Amino acid sequence: MNRILRLAAAGLLIGAASPALALNICVEGAYPPFSEMAADGSVVGFDVDIANALCGQIGETCQMVKVDWDGIIPALLEKKCDAIVASMSITEERRQVIDFTKKYYQTPARFVAPKDSDLTFTPEGLAGKVVGVQRGTIHQAFMEGEFPETQLQLYGSQDEMTLDLTSGRIDAAMADSVALDLGFLKTPAGADYAFFGDSYSIPKYHGEGAGIGVRKEDTELRDKLSAAIDAIRADGEYEAIEKKYFDFDVYGS
Amino acid sequence: MRVDLVLRNWPLFAEGVWITLQLTLIAVAVGFAIALPAGLARARRAPFWEPVLGAYVYLFRGTPLLAQTFLIYYGLAQFGWIRSSWAWTFLRDPWWCAAIAFSLNSGAYATEIVRGAVATTPKGELEAAAALGLSPRQSTWLVLVPSALRRALPQYGNEVIFMLHGSAVASVITLRDILGAGRTLNAKFYLAYEGFLTAALLYMAITFLLVWLFRRLENRYLRHLGAAR
Numbered sequence: 001m002n003r004i005l006r007l008a009a010a011g012l013l014i015g016a017a018s019p020a021l022a023l024n025i026c027v028e029g030a031y032p033p034f035s036e037m038a039a040d041g042s043v044v045g046f047d048v049d050i051a052n053a054l055c056g057q058i059g060e061t062c063q064m065v066k067v068d069w070d071g072i073i074p075a076l077l078e079k080k081c082d083a084i085v086a087s088m089s090i091t092e093e094r095r096q097v098i099d100f101t102k103k104y105y106q107t108p109a110r111f112v113a114p115k116d117s118d119l120t121f122t123p124e125g126l127a128g129k130v131v132g133v134q135r136g137t138i139h140q141a142f143m144e145g146e147f148p149e150t151q152l153q154l155y156g157s158q159d160e161m162t163l164d165l166t167s168g169r170i171d172a173a174m175a176d177s178v179a180l181d182l183g184f185l186k187t188p189a190g191a192d193y194a195f196f197g198d199s200y201s202i203p204k205y206h207g208e209g210a211g212i213g214v215r216k217e218d219t220e221l222r223d224k225l226s227a228a229i230d231a232i233r234a235d236g237e238y239e240a241i242e243k244k245y246f247d248f249d250v251y252g253s
Numbered sequence: 254m255r256v257d258l259v260l261r262n263w264p265l266f267a268e269g270v271w272i273t274l275q276l277t278l279i280a281v282a283v284g285f286a287i288a289l290p291a292g293l294a295r296a297r298r299a300p301f302w303e304p305v306l307g308a309y310v311y312l313f314r315g316t317p318l319l320a321q322t323f324l325i326y327y328g329l330a331q332f333g334w335i336r337s338s339w340a341w342t343f344l345r346d347p348w349w350c351a352a353i354a355f356s357l358n359s360g361a362y363a364t365e366i367v368r369g370a371v372a373t374t375p376k377g378e379l380e381a382a383a384a385l386g387l388s389p390r391q392s393t394w395l396v397l398v399p400s401a402l403r404r405a406l407p408q409y410g411n412e413v414i415f416m417l418h419g420s421a422v423a424s425v426i427t428l429r430d431i432l433g434a435g436r437t438l439n440a441k442f443y444l445a446y447e448g449f450l451t452a453a454l455l456y457m458a459i460t461f462l463l464v465w466l467f468r469r470l471e472n473r474y475l476r477h478l479g480a481a482r
Contacts (some may be wrong), residue, residue: 027374069440070436070439070440071445073400074439074441074443074445090475093442093443094443097443129407135436135437135440136437136439136441137441140440140441153427153430154427154437154440155427155434156425160327163327163330164327164330165332167327167336167345168336168345169347178272212347
């Protein structure tokens with residue numbers, strides 16, 4: 001019940017931006033453990049901690065602005081925020097609209113399905129099956145490109161997608177492995193589910209990792225943030241945040 | 254403006270129009286089938302039905318369509334016994350969830366429209382029917398209902414248009430209706446303006462069609478009341 005209320009609330013409340021002098025950071029709040037809503041209504045997670053660390057590094061105060069995934073690039077372009085820290089993969093398509101810092105993490109994409117699933121996770125095996133993806137993500141592009149015979153069900157957030165996986169409306173879900181692992185498989189709801197198929201990390205679809213999105217004209221901010229990523233990786237702050245959420249390296253090579 | 258991308262994705266919008274029309278028509282048809290008996294019963298304060306229908310109307314008019322759709326789609330799916338029952342054949346499918354939510358919602362509003370029209374029927378019409386020797390059943394179906402439905406037409410036209418726009422809620426439960434097509438275009442190419450503008454124009458076109466249709470109906474059935482142009 002709680003989850004439904006949270007979903008309904010997430011759909012209705014598109015966080016109000018306040019006109020402070022601080023740097024406004026767009027976050028999603030529906031992508032655990034990178035970004036999720038705490039009981040008090042604030043957004044918490046790896047993305048948020050990284051954003052705060054970077055802000056500390058460049059000497060700005062930051063304000064988190066919660067925006068639904070669908071509207072997150074428009075929100076940046078309309079100056080409702082100044083940077084997107086929302087596990088957004090750096091892709092060519094997005095580069096045509098916004099600019100990115102260097103990556104701040106990179107993890108492969110995988111399928112998740114019920115433990116007793118007897119499907120083969122190949123383009124032929126999933127032909128005609130229903131797979132959930134989050135609308136407008138690299139995973140949608142990947143599925144459309146490599147699994148053209150699979151029927152896609154599009155969700156506004158990953159939470160809604162895993163909710164439908166547990167109710168059996170979809171045969172499998174495709175998303176980032178880490179987000180699926182910690183946001184779903186390691187939770188009570190995901191107990192009867194497991195990873196299937198290969199680990200995908202194809203630059204054409206999956207990009208160069210997740211970066212921080214900024215407006216194209218803000219080159220100075222972009223360079224400052226990129227330098228800040230290097231700095232928190234060098235001084236151990238990144239590792240400290242990483243340890244809070246993961247027991248493995250999420251930065252990739 | 255990237256009109257070319259909208260044109261290249263026209264099948265997305267064509268499919269969207271089809272789904273929106275399906276859902277709106279089903280909701281309005283089922284809604285009417287609920288509203289006619291329910292509206293009559295409410296106007297007459299039928300003893301057993303009154304609290305039941307009152308609660309139904311109150312519930313569905315008192316909560317947003319979005320919440321109703323969420324509760325039917327994500328809410329019912331949380332219960333294992335529903336997932337293992339025959340109902341799951343339908344509730345599994347987002348299309349059916351939307352159709353059920355929209356039908357019940359439209360039915361609640363339409364019930365009140367019918368109730369109002371029945372309750373305001375001039376007494377003289379029923380007295381005339383009685384004077385002609387019509388049985389109560391005859392006077393209901395030959396005089397009261399036709400008279401009330403005629404007068405309900407303008408309001409009903411409004412309800413159909415509200416339902417059309419309300420059906421945009423379908424896109425939050427993964428259906429690719431007109432708004433869903435706009436959202437897909439937005440998500441894929443970051444074309445907020447083009448995608449949603451196309452969706453808005455399509456809704457407008459359907460609305461104009463509905464307005465025209467109801468004006469024709471009013472001209473035909475309300476002419477004698479001098480209300481039509």
